[in-house]
Each structure stands twice: as structure tokens, then as C-alpha cells.
Amino acid sequence: MQAKDLAKFLMAAFYCSVLAAQSAPSEYGKLLAELKSGNTQVDFARLRLSYVDSPQRKVAKDISGAQKAMFAAMQAKDYAKALKEAETVLAAEYVNIDAHMVASMAAKYAGADDKADFHRAVVTGLLDSIRHSGDGKTAKTAWVVISVDEEYSMLRAFSLRPSGQALIHQDGHSYDEMKAKQQDGTEQTFYFNVDIPMKEFR
Secondary structure (H helix, E strand, C coil): CCHHHHHHHHHHHHHHHHHHHHHCCCHHHHHHHHHHCCCCCCCHHHHHHHHHCCHHHHCCCCCHHHHHHHHHHHHCCCHHHHHHHHHHHHHHCCCCHHHHHHHHHHHHHCCCHHHHHHHHHHHHHHHHHHHCCCCCCCCCCCEECCCHHHHHHHHHHCCCEEEEEEEEEECCEEEEEEEEECCCCCEEEEEEECHHHHHHHC
16 A cells, blocks of 8 residues: 555544544433433433533533523413423433423423423432532532532422522632521531532633
8 A cells, every 4th residue: 555545544544533433422422312211220420420521511502591481480380381491401401400390390280290200200310419429518528519500409409598608619629608598597508519610610
């Protein structure tokens, strides 16, 4: 094989490898497909963490409008619209805990019990994956989150109302120190590792 032909061959092989890598499903894509197939025993921690740098997130549409509409529809008891908006959010960000919670409740009210149960199982899996990352009692044992929304989802899961927040830096990491009150007024403090969300601001 002549040098020119060898160069063409190597170039073609290189482009083929690049195309193969681009077409191969990401870790997030594989886990997402598994979950959507009905397997609610997937590794939810890996699902969340792999979403952060996934190709899907890079092309995801802004969901802020759909989230506001989702909550507004739920408050107005327009469950059909709430479910529709939740599905819009999940189309872009399937690890969104609030959207799964709304989808579960809206589906329940609509009589779609199987769908409600599925979304509820996903909510449980996502919340547990955060809860198992630490105990939230100190900075060193902080819960690891991939978004600020996850912090508030965790507090809501414990029926807690946020009462204060402070960003602290310690040992090269960033933490949100969140104060929250129980229904009887008792205040607790929780710590969230926000290294991943803070990358957005660097």
C-alpha cells in the first residue's frame, strides 16, 4: 500500500470511529431507555449523574416556562394540563423530580393508576439516590445534588419549608446550608454538595 493510500485509509478509519462514537448511546441514554421500558430498579444515582454531561442535556430545551405552567395547572386542579406540561419537562429533563411528582399526582386524579405508580416509583428512586449520598447533617456528609431544584425537592419530600440558605466553601467544595422548618415550627439545617450546579457559574 502506497503512502498516499495508507493516509486515505487511516483517515477513513478515523472518521468511522468518530461516527461510531457519536452514534453509540450514552450511559444516560442506556439507563433512560431501561427506565422507560419499565425497569424502576435502575441505578438512579448513575442516571442523574450521567445526565449532567450527556448529549441529551446539551440539546435540551429550556423548561422554566413548562415548569411554571405545570405548577400553575396543578394548583388550579387542571390535571390534564398539569400532566401535559410535566411530560414537556420530562422530554427535556427526565431526572426532574418535581415533574415526575406532578405527573404521578395528575395521572392518579385522571384514573391512570399504572402511569401514576410508575412516576411515583421514579420519584422514590431519584430521592433515594440523593438520600443515600450522605445524611445531609454536615458539609462532609452533605447530600449530592445535580441541580438546585433537587434541594427543594428533598425538603418537600420531608414536608419541610425552606427558611434560610447560605453558600459555603470548604476543602475545595461548595455547599448550600439550607435551613428548613417543620409544620410545628421546629427548624433544622441540611447540607447539600452543590459542586455540580456551581459548574454552571464558572
